[in-house]
Amino acid sequence: MPDDTRTPLKAFPRAERAMAPEAALTAEERARILAKAAAFAPPPAVDEAGRRELVGLSREELAEAMAGIGEKPFRAKQLWHWIYHQGARDFAAMTTIARPMQVRLAEAFAVGRPGVAAEQTSVDGTRKWLFRWRDGQQVETVYIPDDDRGAVCISTQVGCTLSCTFCHTGTQRLVRNLGAAEIVGQFLAARDSYGEWPTPKGEEGRKLSNIVVMGMGEPLYNYENVAKALTILMDHEGVALSRRRITLSTSGVVPMMDRCGAELGVNLAVSLHAVTDELRNEIVPLNRKYPIAELLAACRRYPGASNARRITFEYVMLRGVNDSEGEARELVRLLRGMPAKVNLIPFNPWPGSPYETSRPEQVRRFAEIVNAAGYSSPIRRPRGSDILAACGQLKTDSERKRATAGGA
Numbered sequence: 001m002p003d004d005t006r007t008p009l010k011a012f013p014r015a016e017r018a019m020a021p022e023a024a025l026t027a028e029e030r031a032r033i034l035a036k037a038a039a040f041a042p043p044p045a046v047d048e049a050g051r052r053e054l055v056g057l058s059r060e061e062l063a064e065a066m067a068g069i070g071e072k073p074f075r076a077k078q079l080w081h082w083i084y085h086q087g088a089r090d091f092a093a094m095t096t097i098a099r100p101m102q103v104r105l106a107e108a109f110a111v112g113r114p115g116v117a118a119e120q121t122s123v124d125g126t127r128k129w130l131f132r133w134r135d136g137q138q139v140e141t142v143y144i145p146d147d148d149r150g151a152v153c154i155s156t157q158v159g160c161t162l163s164c165t166f167c168h169t170g171t172q173r174l175v176r177n178l179g180a181a182e183i184v185g186q187f188l189a190a191r192d193s194y195g196e197w198p199t200p201k202g203e204e205g206r207k208l209s210n211i212v213v214m215g216m217g218e219p220l221y222n223y224e225n226v227a228k229a230l231t232i233l234m235d236h237e238g239v240a241l242s243r244r245r246i247t248l249s250t251s252g253v254v255p256m257m258d259r260c261g262a263e264l265g266v267n268l269a270v271s272l273h274a275v276t277d278e279l280r281n282e283i284v285p286l287n288r289k290y291p292i293a294e295l296l297a298a299c300r301r302y303p304g305a306s307n308a309r310r311i312t313f314e315y316v317m318l319r320g321v322n323d324s325e326g327e328a329r330e331l332v333r334l335l336r337g338m339p340a341k342v343n344l345i346p347f348n349p350w351p352g353s354p355y356e357t358s359r360p361e362q363v364r365r366f367a368e369i370v371n372a373a374g375y376s377s378p379i380r381r382p383r384g385s386d387i388l389a390a391c392g393q394l395k396t397d398s399e400r401k402r403a404t405a406g407g408a
Helices: 021-039 059-067 073-085 099-108 180-194 219-234 254-263 277-283 292-300 325-335 360-372
Strands: 115-121 127-132 138-146 149-153 210-213 246-250 267-271 311-317 340-346
Touching (some): 021 219, 021 254, 127 180, 138 180, 149 180, 180 219, 210 219, 219 246, 219 254, 246 254, 267 292, 292 325, 311 360, 340 360
Parallel strands (some): 149 210, 210 246, 267 311
Antiparallel strands (some): 127 138
16 A cells, blocks of 8 residues: 555644654554555445345444334344344344344344355364455455364455565455454354354353454454454453453554554464564565564553463564574563563465475474573464465455455
8 A cells, every 4th residue: 555645743633742752653653554444444334135234333333223213222232132142143033022123123234144155174173264245355264273162263354465475365465454244254154153152151161262363464454343343252242252362463563552452452462573673674574664673662561461461472483584593582582571472383385485484493492492581482283284274374366456345
């Protein structure tokens, strides 16, 4: 996207203009990021019959929608329960609502799910869906099982704007952002696939126990839709996932990290992958805008970070690129004093990728150095590689021109 538009400082409220220059600059940059996100806005959440989609509406919006047809607020509470606690997709299944009202609701509204264009299950139990939206665009979503629980890896954009050189998704340019309905819908559809309705009581016994916002796209470049979706999924009367069961991964959109921490407070994962600006500029181009020092400063002030809720640093191991013992020691130095853990990710090859996976003994030595300094550094076991569902492998065949999707 073009990067030459600047929001005049006079456009900000007096309180923000009175901030320290650094804070005012952050506010200006945040506004610019949100303006760019609007240029890639999703299409309206309306089905082919012109019915408004109820999935993805906040509680307040759902109440407003009911008021719009002359219904009282209790109707919104009923619908919330059926949609997010019971998993109902058909108004006729909502047995606490009288039949005439079911018909009336069905005429004006829809409770949709993404279309499943393809579904694959790996030999290790990982499951991947290719979801298709109403405008024909597609994204991939992955469920990663772990004994009696597991995480749903959710996408936030069709394509990606970051172009990280080791990531397959990064080779698919950004088409558009996903709306709140589309983000929430991925988790609901995954639950449908495993039959986990109604919502289990408490957090024990859930097969789909966690969400990792680590799929296609940079979530902080689609912050408002992501925040709305996660707020819905955390609501205690619906899906009811606690914030400690949700991890949002970013490549380092520094101005939005503070807002994410203050408003959502979910776990934070940072795609680091290098310990020098020179290398990170090359493999994670976003670093040219927000270099390592700024990124780590944002991590240090992230609300709620503690030994109990450590920030996770993702580090893809690339043979001969970023896997030396010296780089392990520099990583320790950079993280000193921060409540953190390091996920070491053996590179998952994809067709045409320019990198090789680090040798196992080199990965182990890297982990030993980081562990010896007091930082947990598990070596992530590749999951779903046989169906291209592993970290960095997600990419769809839905690369369409931006104009086709209605973007700028």
